[in-house]
Amino acid sequence: AVLPRGLYFEKAHQAISSVFRVCEGINLAKIRSRAKNLCSELDLPVLAREIGKSDKLSLNLFFTTKTHKEGAPFRTIVSERNSWQYELGRFLQDKLKLFPVEDPFRIFNSGEVVNFLKQHPGARFRAFSIDIKDLYYSLPHEGLLACIDECIDSFGAVPFQNTTGISSKGFLELLSLYITSTFVEWNGKTYIQKEGVSIGSSIAPFLSDLLLAKFDRALNVKLGELSVVKTFRYVDDYLLILRCDLETFHSKVMQVLQIFRECLYPLVVTHEMPERNSIRFLDLKISFSENHTCWCYEPRSQKPVLPFSSAHSKLVKRGIVQSCFHNALERSCHHVLEASLLAQSERLEREGYPRTLLISVAEAMHRKRKRLG
Known part of the structure; x- marks a missing residue:
């Protein structure tokens, strides 16, 4: 328009x-x-x-x-x-x-979150997320220069x-x-x-990572005094995993938020609480129950995959199917694995991918996994 x-x-x-x-x-x-x-x-x-x-x-x-x-x-x-x-x-x-x-907190993808959760089967976790508002637009000049001066030192x-x-x-x-x-x-x-x-700066990611690393080291010391068992940061998003009961969860969150505001000042933080005992982080949906924690590959973005009708090669389209199935397999726990694979199949079929192709890719992946043990 x-x-x-x-x-x-x-x-x-x-x-x-x-x-x-x-x-x-x-x-x-x-x-x-x-x-x-x-x-x-x-x-x-x-x-x-x-x-x-x-x-x-x-x-x-x-x-x-x-x-x-x-x-x-x-x-x-x-x-x-x-x-x-x-x-x-x-x-x-x-x-x-x-x-x-x-x-101590920086990660490059959700795989590190999955690995942590796999190491704690049956753990009764709670979690919430923290976001830095307008990170690049908010980086303090004096703080950045002082941080780089310390790096040089x-x-x-x-x-x-x-x-x-x-x-x-x-x-x-x-x-x-x-x-x-x-x-x-x-x-x-x-x-x-x-x-x-x-925000278009070629060095903004470097500067923000160096400054946040300084803040995160200070945070790591203080968070150890609370019930936080693990913290992950991807760019400007934090996921905090706590070991506490539901009755004390809210008060723990408020304490953690106060520490973040003190350590990250003058940056402004917002937070997101679980909805229906689930929270999203990167391409994961993490769900909490009294007996265990579940995780499922579920990207936030509703952006569709490349349509099957596109002019791209069959090899590219087969690779897209393989990528969707691989993510569902590697980033979903066994409780929700079937539902995760089904969701990816439906996502692909909506864009015209024939079921015969989906079956062919799934069978090839199964044979490979079986061969590798």
Whole structure:
């Protein structure tokens, strides 16, 4: 659908105003020159040259529609492509990789949650989740710079300079300039992001992981004093598993939330309680009873799989079926395994996948599992 011009600008203005503010009297060419000159002062001629050659003085801004929300509001999307921030971000990213992310909670997929639950059959767990609101938009600049300064100190200032060719002071100056140069241009005006790091930044994931690792280490010490037996974090989502009875669960949650608010300040956290004794985390639905804990592969997203009528090869479509069945098998407990497989079969059939193909893939997977024992 094509939006009327007036409605488009209204939605766009609302989206921009939620994240950016107008920046009056700013000369973007001077900002780029400042970055270039700083690189020259730090004896980084190649980086200075690349920044000077960059086509764009600001970040790229465009919009997508939140179709799942009432009124279909716009979401702002930012990209560093062809900007001088992209060149500086690449340089910083290469150096940030030197720092290990020592985080007791961080995971990369739901498989680690499944492995933990498998190790505790029959355990009477309770759980709830915590979410960091607008993580990238909320990362505190001072906190980030202090965190990276500590990372350099742990690595060693001299080894860092010998490895990177830049002093710790110079690196922090470049990082500070980068995270405060979140300029975009729209409708004849220049805007700057109100807070945090650009969501389109190439180093935002590195910065958030390093800062949250610091917070999580402090959390880990304090949570040990409560009934929390395991904590998982995926980007900005936490899953906390507690061993307590239903009567004390709510009070324990409130205590844990208070600790999170203290340790993660100034980040803002929200939480989600179980509904009908079940909670969702990543692509899992975890259910609790008095006798055991169940888990089932059940992605939150209702996005359909690739339609069978697409022009993709048969091999690709067979791989999609195999992936759906594999996830159901590996990420569902034996109590709900049959229902999980059935749900994936129905999901595939809705997109036109013939039952003969589903049976063929299932039989092949069964033979392989039988052969491997």
